[in-house]
Amino acid sequence: MGYNIVVLVKQVPDTKRITGEAMRDDGTVNRSALPAVFNPEDLHALEAALELKERYGGRVTVVTMGPPQACEVLRDSLERGADDVVLITDRRAAASDTLATSYILFRAVRKLVAEQPVDLVVCGRQAIDGDTAQVPPQTAEKLGWPQVTYVECVEELAGGRLRARRNTGEGTERVDCPLPCLLTVTDQAPAPRPASAKRIMAVKKARSRAEIERETPDPAQAQARAEALQARGLLITQWDLQDIGADLAWCGRDGSPTKVKRIQSVVLKGSGFKKVEPTEEAIATMVHELIEDHTIG
Amino acid sequence: MIEANREGDVWVVAEQNDGQLHDVGLELLSKGRELAETLGVRLTAVVMGADVARHAERLIHHGADCVVAAEDALLAHYQTNPYAKVLCRLIEEHKPQIVIYGATPLGRDLAPRVASALRAGLTADCTDLDIGDHVEPGTKEKYDRLLLQIRPAFGGNIIATIVNPERWPQMATVREGVMRLPDADPSRRGEVVRFKPDLSPADLPLKILDHTKTARKVNLKAARVIVAGGAGVGSKENFRLIWDLANSLGAAAGASRAAVDNGWIDKDHQVGQTGTTVRPALYIAVGISGAVQHRAGMSEAQKIVAINADPHAPIFQVAHYGIVGDLNRVIPMMIDAVKKRV
Numbered sequence: 105m106g107y108n109i110v111v112l113v114k115q116v117p118d119t120k121r122i123t124g125e126a127m128r129d130d131g132t133v134n135r136s137a138l139p140a141v142f143n144p145e146d147l148h149a150l151e152a153a154l155e156l157k158e159r160y161g162g163r164v165t166v167v168t169m170g171p172p173q174a175c176e177v178l179r180d181s182l183e184r185g186a187d188d189v190v191l192i193t194d195r196r197a198a199a200s201d202t203l204a205t206s207y208i209l210f211r212a213v214r215k216l217v218a219e220q221p222v223d224l225v226v227c228g229r230q231a232i233d234g235d236t237a238q239v240p241p242q243t244a245e246k247l248g249w250p251q252v253t254y255v256e257c258v259e260e261l262a263g264g265r266l267r268a269r270r271n272t273g274e275g276t277e278r279v280d281c282p283l284p285c286l287l288t289v290t291d292q293a294p295a296p297r298p299a300s301a302k303r304i305m306a307v308k309k310a311r312s313r314a315e316i317e318r319e320t321p322d323p324a325q326a327q328a329r330a331e332a333l334q335a336r337g338l339l340i341t342q343w344d345l346q347d348i349g350a351d352l353a354w355c356g357r358d359g360s361p362t363k364v365k366r367i368q369s370v371v372l373k374g375s376g377f378k379k380v381e382p383t384e385e386a387i388a389t390m391v392h393e394l395i396e397d398h399t400i401g
Numbered sequence: 402m403i404e405a406n407r408e409g410d411v412w413v414v415a416e417q418n419d420g421q422l423h424d425v426g427l428e429l430l431s432k433g434r435e436l437a438e439t440l441g442v443r444l445t446a447v448v449m450g451a452d453v454a455r456h457a458e459r460l461i462h463h464g465a466d467c468v469v470a471a472e473d474a475l476l477a478h479y480q481t482n483p484y485a486k487v488l489c490r491l492i493e494e495h496k497p498q499i500v501i502y503g504a505t506p507l508g509r510d511l512a513p514r515v516a517s518a519l520r521a522g523l524t525a526d527c528t529d530l531d532i533g534d535h536v537e538p539g540t541k542e543k544y545d546r547l548l549l550q551i552r553p554a555f556g557g558n559i560i561a562t563i564v565n566p567e568r569w570p571q572m573a574t575v576r577e578g579v580m581r582l583p584d585a586d587p588s589r590r591g592e593v594v595r596f597k598p599d600l601s602p603a604d605l606p607l608k609i610l611d612h613t614k615t616a617r618k619v620n621l622k623a624a625r626v627i628v629a630g631g632a633g634v635g636s637k638e639n640f641r642l643i644w645d646l647a648n649s650l651g652a653a654a655g656a657s658r659a660a661v662d663n664g665w666i667d668k669d670h671q672v673g674q675t676g677t678t679v680r681p682a683l684y685i686a687v688g689i690s691g692a693v694q695h696r697a698g699m700s701e702a703q704k705i706v707a708i709n710a711d712p713h714a715p716i717f718q719v720a721h722y723g724i725v726g727d728l729n730r731v732i733p734m735m736i737d738a739v740k741k742r743v
Contacts, residue, residue, distance in 0.1 A: 234555075237525065
């Protein structure tokens with residue numbers, strides 16, 4: 105018995121680390137100074153799924169869409185306790201907006217459902233590179249499943265229903281939702297567990313075919329390596345858009361109703377400020393000016 | 402999918418909870434008014450709930466020409482499916498050209514569900530909206546008078562302008578506090594359309610077991626003066642200095658994300674892209690380097706004082722007064738100066 109849980113995760117540039125060091129003098133960001141990381145709230149989603157598996161039994165499958173290097177977050181998921189991982193990678197998925205992305209993830213979940221019914225899809229509330237929070241509800245709509253967003257605590261799974269506490273912005277509410285459903289969890293949900301040393305050793309060699317092809321240019325050697333990994337259960341499942349039966353008209357640029365018209369780097373005005381020396385006299389003068397112009401007082 | 406309807410109205414989805422209209426809906430009416438006038442169409446507010454036609458007058462006074470009130474006892478408490486179903490039905494029937502929502506947890510739960518069902522484009526957390534022309538680079542096709550959806554992306558380090566040329570309605574969520582709350586004009590008149598959606602309990606998959614309202618401990622949006630601390634404050638103990646300066650000025654205490662993440666202060670106090678957007682008369686940034694995410698939430702302050710040990714901190718570039726120095730020395734001097742003049 106137990107529950108079959110799918111977690112949707114994303115590898116993102118670490119936009120939180122943008123501090124003085126990653127900023128150029130002109131106020132734009134130095135992207136090469138930013139490492140790629142596991143989207144923080146997706147780690148909370150994985151933790152929620154692993155806790156449910158520990159309580160009730162079942163399987164946790166982690167799915168990500170991205171370039172081959174996104175396998176890093178899949179290996180990380182395996183190290184923390186995921187049972188299966190799937191990479192969806194396809195050049196034709198590039199430039200997908202949230203609607204097209206949700207379609208591709210929906211097709212992937214449908215493929216998993218065809219193998220074994222899925223009870224629950226868990227996602228992080230939003231990714232730190234786009235901050236949209238749109239992909240999970242759009243995926244739920246396509247699945248025709250109810251959604252529970254901004255979840256802080258999954259209280260219980262019982263009788264084909266889930267009970268959870270969510271943040272409404274005004275406070276919290278507790279809801280009871282039939283399965284299958286889709287959840288998004290916030291960073292208020294339990295903190296992610298660390299990777300286990302034993303599992304790190306066990307899965308560090310896991311690779312997807314795309315990674316093997318990049319690391320091993322000779323096709324015969326690459327094939328031999330893939331087979332060897334597969335025999336040890338370390339070949340990461342990799343799907344392209346055909347594998348998930350996606351209609352290409354719904355994917356990538358063609359499948360995206362929103363178009364980027366313009367991108368501007370944020371450049372500070374640098375209009376100049378009044379420099380105040382850190383002395384009692386200078387500070388008193390500034391405070392006096394702020395009182396004079398009715399800013400304070 | 403809905404075809405482009407150039408005669409379509411501009412719609413604002415006005416959120417209400419427990420009989421209270423959310424401010425963000427009224428803020429959106431001021432921007433919606435501009436968009437509707439530029440396009441020469443009407444501005445319609447849509448409000449959903451059990452007993453919501455009574456909000457019509459207030460929505461009209463704040464700029465709506467028309468209010469669509471979708472009323473059903475089953476809409477008394479928000480849940481995604483029935484609200485999305487009602488809104489999709491209204492959009493398919495009336496074919497608005499633009500639909501804007503508040504980027505609240507409710508708006509961010511509802512809007513993507515509607516967008517997916519209609520296969521329409523949606524842009525999250527816009528900080529500005531405008532009307533403008535667009536040429537699609539690939540096809541060279543020209544589109545007149547589209548909704549320009551302007552938002553920070555990549556953690557606020559770039560500003561993107563997004564358009565939705567073909568798959569209408571053009572939809573966006575807009576952050577709370579970004580648009581000005583308009584003054585009510587009691588002389589405004591408008592039309593009220595009541596809509597009875599005819600929902601059945603089967604349309605409501607969720608049971609709401611209970612809900613609590615947490616009063617916000619701090620109202621940063623209403624504060625005239627904010628003293629905010631960042632990573633440079635160094636420790637929770639040292640954050641005491643931020644509170645001391647705030648108290649001496651009768652100000653609210655704010656914080657950057659770094660200070661909140663370090664556990665020095667509650668998340669309610671966070672200013673910035675993922676916190677609250679503020680427009681105080683005075684913003685004193687202490688030990689805040691000034692990452693764009695933070696600046697996105699405070700750069701509209703009338704006066705900004707930056708205190709930082711690093712003379713190259715980007716915060717100085719938006720500051721009116723800059724003090725390069727050790728906050729442990731500077732803040733007591735400031736408190737002293739404030740006290741002396743009383």
